[in-house]
Amino acid sequence: xxxxxxxxxxxxxxxxxxxxxxxxxxxxxxxxxxxxxxxxxxxxxxxxxxxxxxxxxxxxxxxxxxxxxxxxxxxxxxxxxxxxxxxxxxxxxxxxxxxxxxxxxxxxxxxxxxxxxxxxxxxxxxxxxxxxxxxxxxxxxxxxxxxxxxxxxxxxxxxxxxxxxxxxxxxxxxxxxxxxxxxxxxxxxxxxxxxxxxxxxxxxxxxxxxxxxxxxxxxxxxxxxxxxxxxxxxxxxxxxxxxxxxxxxxxxxxxxxxxxxxxxxxxxxxxxxxxxxxxxxxxxxxxxxxxxxxxxxxxxxxxxxxxxxxxxxxxxxxxxxxxxxxxxxxxxxxxxxxxxxxxxxxxxxxxxxxxxxxxxxxxxxxxxxxxxxxxxxxxxxxxxxxxxxxxxxxxxxxxxxxxxxxxxxxxxxxxxxxxxxxxxxxxxxxxxxxxxxxxxxxxxxxxxxxxxxxxxxxxxxxxxxxxxxxxxxxxxxxxxxxxxxxxxxxxxxxxxxxxxxxxxxxxxxxxxxxxxxxxxxxxxxxxxxxxxxxxxxxxxxxxxxxxxxxxxxxxxxxxxxxxxxxxxxxxxx
Amino acid sequence: xxxxxxxxxxxxxxxxxxxxxxxxxxxxxxxxxxxxxxxxxxxxxxxxxxxxxxxxxxxxxxxxxxxxxxxxxxxxxxxxxxxxxxxxxxxxxxxxxxxxxxxxxxxxxxxxxxxxxxxxxxxxxxxxxxxxxxxxxxxxxxxxxxxxxxxxxxxxxxxxxxxxxxxxxxxxxxxxxxxxxxxxxxxxxxxxxxxxxxxxxxxxxxxxxxxxxxxxxxxxxxxxxxxxxxxxxxxxxxxxxxxxxxxxxxxxxxxxxxxxxxxxxxxxxxxxxxxxxxxxxxxxxxxxxxxxxxxx
Numbered sequence: 001x002x003x004x005x006x007x008x009x010x011x012x013x014x015x016x017x018x019x020x021x022x023x024x025x026x027x028x029x030x031x032x033x034x035x036x037x038x039x040x041x042x043x044x045x046x047x048x049x050x051x052x053x054x055x056x057x058x059x060x061x062x063x064x065x066x067x068x069x070x071x072x073x074x075x076x077x078x079x080x081x082x083x084x085x086x087x088x089x090x091x092x093x094x095x096x097x098x099x100x101x102x103x104x105x106x107x108x109x110x111x112x113x114x115x116x117x118x119x120x121x122x123x124x125x126x127x128x129x130x131x132x133x134x135x136x137x138x139x140x141x142x143x144x145x146x147x148x149x150x151x152x153x154x155x156x157x158x159x160x161x162x163x164x165x166x167x168x169x170x171x172x173x174x175x176x177x178x179x180x181x182x183x184x185x186x187x188x189x190x191x192x193x194x195x196x197x198x199x200x201x202x203x204x205x206x207x208x209x210x211x212x213x214x215x216x217x218x219x220x221x222x223x224x225x226x227x228x229x230x231x232x233x234x235x236x237x238x239x240x241x242x243x244x245x246x247x248x249x250x251x252x253x254x255x256x257x258x259x260x261x262x263x264x265x266x267x268x269x270x271x272x273x274x275x276x277x278x279x280x281x282x283x284x285x286x287x288x289x290x291x292x293x294x295x296x297x298x299x300x301x302x303x304x305x306x307x308x309x310x311x312x313x314x315x316x317x318x319x320x321x322x323x324x325x326x327x328x329x330x331x332x333x334x335x336x337x338x339x340x341x342x343x344x345x346x347x348x349x350x351x352x353x354x355x356x357x358x359x360x361x362x363x364x365x366x367x368x369x370x371x372x373x374x375x376x377x378x379x380x381x382x383x384x385x386x387x388x389x390x391x392x393x394x395x396x397x398x399x400x401x402x403x404x405x406x407x408x409x410x411x412x413x414x415x416x417x418x419x420x421x422x423x424x425x426x427x428x429x430x431x432x433x434x435x436x437x438x439x440x441x442x443x444x445x446x447x448x449x450x451x452x453x454x455x456x457x458x459x460x461x462x463x464x465x466x467x468x469x470x471x472x473x474x475x476x477x478x479x480x481x482x483x484x485x486x487x488x489x490x491x492x493x494x495x496x497x498x499x500x501x502x503x504x505x506x507x508x509x510x511x512x513x514x515x516x517x518x519x520x521x522x523x524x525x526x527x528x529x530x531x532x533x534x535x536x537x538x539x540x541x542x543x544x545x546x547x548x549x550x551x552x553x554x555x556x557x558x559x560x561x562x563x564x565x566x567x568x569x570x571x572x573x
Numbered sequence: 574x575x576x577x578x579x580x581x582x583x584x585x586x587x588x589x590x591x592x593x594x595x596x597x598x599x600x601x602x603x604x605x606x607x608x609x610x611x612x613x614x615x616x617x618x619x620x621x622x623x624x625x626x627x628x629x630x631x632x633x634x635x636x637x638x639x640x641x642x643x644x645x646x647x648x649x650x651x652x653x654x655x656x657x658x659x660x661x662x663x664x665x666x667x668x669x670x671x672x673x674x675x676x677x678x679x680x681x682x683x684x685x686x687x688x689x690x691x692x693x694x695x696x697x698x699x700x701x702x703x704x705x706x707x708x709x710x711x712x713x714x715x716x717x718x719x720x721x722x723x724x725x726x727x728x729x730x731x732x733x734x735x736x737x738x739x740x741x742x743x744x745x746x747x748x749x750x751x752x753x754x755x756x757x758x759x760x761x762x763x764x765x766x767x768x769x770x771x772x773x774x775x776x777x778x779x780x781x782x783x784x785x786x787x788x789x790x791x792x793x794x795x796x797x798x799x800x801x802x803x804x805x806x807x808x809x810x811x812x813x814x815x816x817x818x819x820x821x822x823x824x825x826x827x828x829x830x831x832x833x834x835x836x837x838x839x840x841x842x843x844x845x846x847x848x849x850x851x852x853x854x855x856x857x858x859x860x861x862x863x864x865x866x867x868x869x
Contacts, residue, residue: 033869060578085603153868202867212867215860242849244858247664249841252690256657259650263630263661265668266648271661280647289651376869380862415662415669418625423640434596489739 007193008061009144010069011135015078017045017054020373024076025056027137030154032060033203033376035147036195041374043070053081060146066340066483068373070562073190074144076136078119080104095188097181098140099132100478109228113188115143117180132174138177146189148178150492167272181319191328200379205275206370209377211236213348214272215244218381221264221271223249223257228312229303229371233274254279256340258286258299264297266424268414270352272298277306277319280363284327287361287476291331291449293424294402294410296355296362297391298348303367304477305556314556315368317479318531323363324508324539327473332450334358335508336460337365339482341375346385347505350460353388357459358452359409367530369480369558382424393420400431404444408451454507462511465518467500472572474522475549476502478536481528488564492548497570507536509537510543519546526551526571528559581864582668583623589614592624596641605756605782605793606636609674609703611796612780613643617716619767627670632684634676635710636703636782653684658690659698664833667842670770671698676709681717681737681824692746692775697840699769700774703756705784706791713787723790741819744812744834749832751777751815755796757783758830765832774840781828790843796828810836 011028015021025043033039043056052321059069075090077083077098083106090096092111098104100116108114117139123132134155141148155174159167180556191277204212214222222241225233234250241248251257256304257273262273275283280301290297302321305311323335324454334354338344347364355362393399394409401422410431413420428445466489467474477485482503492499502518504511519525525548527537534550541547553559553566592614596661600606611671617627627645631637633652639645646669655673663671679687680688681704691700707725714727718739721732739761739762750772762780769776781800801822808814815834822829839847849855 002754031868150869201869202864203869204867208867215863221661223661235607240863242845242852243854243863244860245849246855249664249843250658251657252686253652256660256690257686259654260661260664262650263648263658263663264665265661266646267628267662267665269665271665285651288653293648377866380864382864415628415666416625421624421644421646423649423736424649426651428648 006073006190007063008059009074009190009192010057010072011074011076011140011144012057012086013076013078014055014082015050015079016054019078021054021078021131022056024133025058025557026139026157027151027154027372028058028140029203031147032058032192033201033518034150034154034199037062037192039066039203039376040065040068041373042369043372053085055082055085056161060192062195063363065375066486067480067561068558070259070560074140076140077106078132078136091290095190097136097143109310115139115181115184116179122176123179124416126173126176128169131170134170134173135177135180138174139181142181143180143186145257146534164313184343185214188307198307199376201376203374203376204341205232205372205374206338207232207302207372208236209344210274210339210342210348210364210366211240212380213345215240216345216380216385217349217352218387219272219352220269221247221261222273223251223271224264224273224275225254226244226255227276227279228276229304229368230276230279230300232371233302243445252280254272255286257284257298262286262290262295265297266539268297269426270356273298274300274302276302276304277322278309280319280322281326287333288329288331289426289444290361291333292426294359295424295447296359298355298362298364299352300348300364300366302371303365305368305554311556312366315558316531316554316556317367317481317529318535318554319365320507320535320539322560323360323365324329330446332453333360333508334362334456335363335365337479337505337507338370339503339505341370341373342377343505345377349385349387353386354456354459356388356390357409358456359390359412360452362450367477367479383452391419402429402445404431407446407455408416423473432471456508456509457511460506462504463514464465464503464505465500466503470498470519471500471522472498472524473568474502474518474525475564475568476504476525476527476536476540478504478529481530482500484559484561485528485564487561488568491561491565492568497568497572503536507539509541514542515544515546519544523548524571527573529551530558532555579738583626585623585865586621587618587733589618592617592644594642594644595673597637598642601786602785603785603793604635605705605784606639606703606750609636609757609780609782610639610642611612611702612756612759612766613672613810615700615759616767616770617708618779619763620672622670622770625671626668627664628656628659628674630662630671631676632679633710634679635678636674637673640644649801653679653682654686655679656684656700660691660696663696663861664699664842664845667697672770673698673700674703675707677702677704677718677739678716681739685717688742689746692743692777693749695747695749695774695838697774697842699765699766702779703782704739704779705782705788706736707784709784709787720813721788723788725787738819738823739779739827740833742818744815747836748777749774752832753779754781754830755800756780757793757797758800760817761802761830768769768832769800772835774838787850799826799828800830802829803833810832812836824862
């Protein structure tokens with residue numbers, strides 16, 4: 001079985017929820033990452049609680065991966081539904097591994113390599129019908145050179161708790177799948193490349209990575225209300241926060257969760273909540289109070305398809321207007337946006353640091369694509385992170401909670417500090433915190449609160465520039481679209497195009513100067529984003545002299561590198 | 574039994590006036606809220622609460638200005654949100670004593686969704702409801718506790734809704750301490766607040782407080798005349814007895830006052846501390862072990 005090594009292979013596994021589709025995807029992901037490959041996965045769960053179509057796509061490569069890719073190279077169909085759902089994507093050159101005899105008899109389009117494997121039949125024959133997925137995985141492993149030793153280790157590790165019989169049953173089915181596939185003539189050219197070396201990595205989803213980042217930052221208090229696709233942040237934190245004596249509470253609604261977060265913050269703790277657009281909308285009033293009363297807090301928004309209830313399980317980047325300007329009465333806040341799983345860890349730490357330093361709400365925007373995607377990330381050593389604590393009153397000078405200072409930052413005092421008693425209030429107040437509605441005071445206090453935000457751009461890496469010199473076209477992207485653009489630009493450069501990328505991670509306050517500098521190095525600008533109105537393009541036009549061409553989609557899926565490549569070719573034609 | 578460790582650890586000797594800030598009050602002359610403030614200041618003095626370990630939290634309304642007049646750490650939050658904000662304070666720092674003050678509109682209308690959860694979760698705090706049956710700060714609109722027949726700026730021909738009964742509401746949702754008094758009866762109000770603050774768990778005290786500016790039905794005299802203190806024989810540990818007393822008073826157009834119900838149940842923070850202990854919290858916490866779980 002000789003194939004052409006493809007450095008970069010995408011395998012999509014589809015079947016009925018409960019058939020082990022997700023497990024196979026997880027096993028392959030774990031094994032590839034274990035062996036030293038880069039992985040980037042993507043999955044969809046059935047909308048139904050039981051049954052329904054489940055899909056797991058694994059992209060594995062010897063090179064660095066930034067996104068889930070264009071489409072799959074290999075489809076593994078457990079049933080007819082999986083075949084039907086993906087039939088349109090079976091292009092010449094792709095391969096299909098399918099259950100045969102099964103509940104369907106696929107028409108194989110010309111140029112598609114087909115490998116019928118008796119998955120259900122073999123598992124039944126082995127008196128282990130639940131091991132259908134292991135038969136399939138065995139076949140995949142030999143057909144496409146998925147690191148087999150790593151797979152065996154992962155299977156053993158996964159089932160050890162269930163006893164030796166279960167381990168053996170699954171391994172036997174896996175080996176049988178390998179034998180069945182070995183007997184077939186391999187006609188396609190695809191095999192996964194052999195990794196150069198093992199790497200010290202972890203594999204995580206975006207939602208878990210946000211939770212981990214919070215733990216690294218010293219999270220004390222977490223309150224949230226369940227909402228798709230953000231709930232897994234709470235699930236991760238609920239599992240681990242009590243171990244460090246932290247507090248996790250499920251609130252009665254999102255208003256209560258942000259309220260509890262602010263109460264905990266006032267009490268001196270590092271506090272956060274995680275939600276999606278509808279929840280963030282409910283929190284808007286309290287975020288205004290957090291700005292007014294200068295209470296540190298971190299709010300994670302895992303964006304989903306909107307407006308209203310929208311497309312709860314689908315991907316969209318459409319909460320930027322809400323994140324930056326949602327709320328009444330001229331309030332400020334810091335808005336960060338993550339590109340990758342790595343960012344989900346690192347920028348969550350940054351979010352806490354900024355909240356503590358600037359005593360204001362910090363919003364971290366993730367999205368539905370990152371929420372459930374997993375990637376390998378270099379092992380994060382907690383000691384390598386710089387963790388910031390809020391400026392606290394020294395207990396000596398006379399204490400005014402809202403003292404007007406040069407940088408706008410006034411020391412806080414935790415309850416229990418003698419002489420530090422003060423009020424945190426949503427009313428406009430003077431330096432002592434007492435209500436004051438004079439125009440001079442309101443102007444001075446607004447200036448103080450906004451003055452703080454001026455320092456933010458110097459505390460973070462606000463943007464990343466991808467490329468050097470003058471470009472015929474510059475692509476500006478935010479959130480998970482960045483990873484797609486990175487790969488598209490690599491392909492375009494290989495074709496000889498002069499293109500650059502600009503990836504802002506700090507979206508408010510907008511690093512306008514960096515935008516201007518980048519704009520000056522490009523003849524034209526393109527700004528792809530997954531929302532209808534072109535929300536970042538709107539802010540760029542409002543706050544800089546740049547006039548990027550907006551490229552928007554809102555079909556519930558992320559961009560693919562191919563879409564960006566085609567768009568750029570079209571513009572530069 | 575003292576609920577709050579600081580009552581022992583940080584006991585101070587201060588007079589009621591020492592707990593009062595010099596911030597001038599903005600309440601109208603004759604407002605019932607003065608009685609509530611006096612009752613609270615006296616309770617703090619009698620317990621010996623250290624102002625540094627007291628956090629007074631409020632929402633929005635006339636009554637929600639009360640924290641400004643109390644010497645303590647304090648939060649003046651948003652309309653209806655005092656309860657959950659105070660929950661955050663209490664869970665974050667269980668060594669603090671947390672008191673919420675607010676009105677009937679704040680607590681039962683805009684903040685109504687939070688009240689059941691404060692009660693059922695048994696958050697260790699004292700919630701002083703300053704119930705004047707009207708929206709005062711917005712100058713006279715009907716509230717969830719307004720009498721149906723009351724004419725207000727938004728009900729110029731009289732109302733069309735049934736008022737809710739705060740004490741029955743809180744008994745139903747599982748508050749572990751429920752008391753009621755006329756705010757003008759400072760002696761009883763003080764006794765309930767003090768007892769409520771010393772109670773371990775969610776203490777709800779409904780203080781009927783006249784609004785001389787926008788409610789000419791529920792005057793101080795009317796409240797005073799309608800109050801019947803529960804008899805000495807009332808069994809405060811019996812939930813049915815408390816509900817029956819409230820129902821019976823309602824049938825007779827009377828207001829039952831005094832301590833209506835009191836029970837012991839683990840508080841939310843106690844249950845959380847127990848959970849932390851159960852999962853081996855603190856002891857062997859090692860973030861690296863958590864990160865290692867994600868190794869492939």
